[in-house]
Amino acid sequence: MGSVSLKIGDGTARFKRASVCSSAVNLLMLFSVIITNIFAFYAFTYSPKELHHHHNPKDISLISEKVSIILREIESSKKKLAQMEKDLLGFDTIDLSKPNIPNELKIFLDHHELPLGKDSRTGITEMVASVGHSCGKSEDLLSQYMNYKVNGLCPDDWSLGQKLILRGCEPLPRRRCFAKTIPKVGLQSFPPSLWKNVSEKIYSWSGIKCKNLSCLNSKKLNRDCAGCFDIVNGYETQRYVKTRGKNDFLIDDVLAMGSGGIRVGFDIGGGSGTFAARMAERNVTVVTGTLNIDAPFNEFIAARGIFPLYLSLDHRFPFYDNVFDLVHAGNGLDVGARPEKLEFLMFDIDRILRAGGLFWLDNFYCSNEDKKKDLTRLIERFGYKKLKWIVGEKINGSGKSEVYLSAVLQKPVRVRL
């Protein structure tokens, strides 16, 4: 048994490549089923003649012992069969032979042999669908997610899908049902769409506590989004074009540092899409990566005429190496506990940024001195040129001073050693 690992993002599902011709395996399975059934048949029809003549308790105990041996045999055949089915389906992390696994999940994950055998370019012999390897950890939720009517309407369960993603089940499996549609009435043309309210009825509010935009705007949804859905009167209209403190940089100043070569960018954890909107006004295309945590971020961004990317930060960026002129990130970068986690993320950012491209770290909150030191050390290890580097303090709502780091860094050309 060889092992093929298909990587789609970091959601890696491991598949075993069946080295035996699969029809042989099928035959073996059929054989095993027949044997199991013969045992069962034997168990239920076995009635030795002696039994009818003298009901010797010793005989009876002998018989019941035999029956239990047979039953054990059946049990072990069943287990073997389950193991064979598992091997045949070839998943290490999701046990598809379990009885409560929805059929749709099995069908989705079923691998298909290539009609012409081995593909000479890629060397693969079969097509496999991919799901995050951690999906197996949330089998109950996954089964719930894959329980739907084929060709029918999907349950209104996007938040169930997001829950799975947040547990590392990314990518999710595909489904054969129609996602809930919401009439997108009153969409504006581009570019006026960047700063226009649309009816909040065009967003999906299921699974979200707030049911309207004014509710969202009254909340601090995260460090980079307090009232960020008010794109008509709110602070959003000033972001990146007016500064509130030395940690805020103006978008035009940063673009000037790129000396005209900034055309495509990626905004990590980009809130309601205001960064991309300001960039769109300057003819720079920015993809805004965000999940829908507590708010319909993706739909809102799309309604503004901007490209939303629904992806968790644990997922390897679905972009090729060296393609972006600019990466912008705020507190989305705060990926928590282990420093290695931030390191993996930083290496991925570095990977998609081209040499000479800019990494704009925007008002990153350093909860303590160690955090600031760790991040600084990490950034310095990448050898970026510090075009701007500001460590500033802000007084927060409770009168406490908080430390923020803002920087514009330029990726160097690295020469292979």
Ligand SMILES: *[C@@H]1O[C@H](CO)[C@@H](O)[C@H](O)[C@H]1NC(C)=O
């Ligand atoms: C918005 O939703 C909140 C609760 O989520 C509610 O109290 C409020 O009345 C709603 N406002 C409007 C204008 O519908």
Ligand SMILES: *[C@@H]1O[C@H](CO)[C@@H](O)[C@H](O)[C@H]1NC(C)=O
């Ligand atoms: C736009 O929506 C916000 C709530 O997000 C609201 O406060 C504001 O009055 C609306 N503006 C217009 C012009 O409708």
Ligand SMILES: *[C@@H]1O[C@H](CO)[C@@H](O)[C@H](O)[C@H]1NC(C)=O
């Ligand atoms: C953006 O592109 C349009 C069309 O090419 C052009 O008219 C406009 O001046 C550009 N805007 C900026 C800020 O470069």
Ligand SMILES: *[C@@H]1O[C@H](CO)[C@@H](O)[C@H](O)[C@H]1NC(C)=O
């Ligand atoms: C202000 O900062 C302090 C210390 O970091 C923190 O405990 C408090 O929750 C913050 N208050 C607000 C309103 O953010």
